[in-house]
Amino acid sequence: MSGRIVHGGGIGAAAALYGGHPGDWLDLSTGLNPCPPALPAIPDRIWHRLPEQDLLSETRHAARTFYGSGDILPLAVPGTQSVIQLLPRLADRGRRAAILSPTYGEYGRVLTSSGLAVDAVATLDDVDPRSGQVVVVNPNNPTGRLQAPGNLLSLADRLAGQGGFLVVDEAFGDCTPETSLAGAVATRPNLIVFRSFGKFFGLAGLRLGFVIAADDILERFADWLGPWAVSGPALSVATDLLSAEPQPLRRIISERRAGLGRVLADAGLNVEGGTSLFALVADPCAAELHAHLCRAHILTRKFDYAPTWLRFGLAPDAASDERLAAALATWSAR
């Protein structure tokens, strides 16, 4: 596999390098809710049988209400990554793609390795309206930069005039539903919204995401993925959790985010951006800080392409905030 990207979550590798039992590490390298809700009961038949249409349909209806996609029934997919992999097949081979950059690296890796010509653009205004496919992660990972919905819709309309698609990845948008374009897809056949289930709900192991797009696009994705693409347990758990009131989860995420923000501010670090699920620190010594925290068995996320950045995910509780604060205190005092 060419150009494989090192993502967060590599606690095993970090522990092999810096010592300690992986279970004792504090993993701040991902952008996951560290306080997932209790796992709903999963009926035996969900494990034993193939996931049937009625189960799938229940999940899609729950997702429609949760994401506010109106007439569109979101398509359940085995993680957003599974449809990122398919974007090259949606692309018009003769046209360039554009990615609002820097952002989540898998878009660039997948589109480029498929042979497409890809422009990394810094602003929406820099997008060539003749692009066949434009990707915007909103809010962005890892910068947290947020594009106003109106500006994205204008871009979608400009692209539509020339037959191009706009893909908006809202993986980190569950705490800010007012920024979502999910409700706008029904009237814009060239707009595709990706939603991630595992981040907000802290259940990344399930492998579940949703695509909100016009029926013909959803049918193409469904056709490429084939039947039974999503596991029964993922559908069952998601139906339950998407049907529950999201405010308690938003509240605890907000509390955890505030705790992280305080620790980073107290340490005098420069928080340059972030979302509800992570903070991005800019520091000329980011690589050394990463290593310093590893020695305290705390894993953060560094970026090959931006050596001054360090991304901090949320810690699960106040005690873990203090553990991070203690490790940062010895850094500040070095």
Next chain:
Amino acid sequence: MSGRIVHGGGIGAAAALYGGHPGDWLDLSTGLNPCPPALPAIPDRIWHRLPEQDLLSETRHAARTFYGSGDILPLAVPGTQSVIQLLPRLADRGRRAAILSPTYGEYGRVLTSSGLAVDAVATLDDVDPRSGQVVVVNPNNPTGRLQAPGNLLSLADRLAGQGGFLVVDEAFGDCTPETSLAGAVATRPNLIVFRSFGKFFGLAGLRLGFVIAADDILERFADWLGPWAVSGPALSVATDLLSAEPQPLRRIISERRAGLGRVLADAGLNVEGGTSLFALVADPCAAELHAHLCRAHILTRKFDYAPTWLRFGLAPDAASDERLAAALATWSAR
């Protein structure tokens, strides 16, 4: 989605048509072990975190021992269907594919709809050795026809001379490991073996399968599927169950299969074939028999392309065998 195939497992649809609560139906429409082992405990972190490399590696090592693939570490995939979907990408576009037929319909649907020219061949001798890709389900679904390993290896060697692949789907091979080619892949770079986890273990909801093939082929599949393609719970459960002794499962499947065989024989039905996980009945009135059993809320599997066939999966216990026997008694007495 064009040419969608109606598979077994549609209890919801059958109950809507024939009445009864879906949970009260006896589902004999699939080829799944109806007596799955107890679900192993799944640690919380498996649900919460992305499936990491070390988890994946443990599953692959357990699969290597279970399937006997020697130097090859099987690739975990989210169900065999996920790699059937990718077969067209492995194919040389300019060459024909061949499928030993009739067989599991998804091969024909996927290869044909990708635009490949596909020959449905009746015997291995009918395969054009210039084929780019040949698919054999062994033992076959739904006929149960078994190809001798030596004949398949000869075919693989004939194809290798002209750069063609042989795909052998051993989804129903877990009770007859002596027929498997898993151990032959290490010395045959054009041989690809698919294994299904959910059938033998009765855990189809998990969505898990394995590909046994040369490293360069596994890397291509892994690249197309992308990172984190298989859910954490699937990997965790599989690692535990693949590491356990398979004989108790084989024994109970064998008992259940014997029970089904007795019921069908007592009813005077003509069992034309089958595997350890299902029996294939040939009857000029198969469609009427299917409807008759539906009225008793028992679902079997009929085949559009073979209207005289009816496939019976295993019932979970002797009481269910008797329920089937009672329904068949009123059929014989009609």
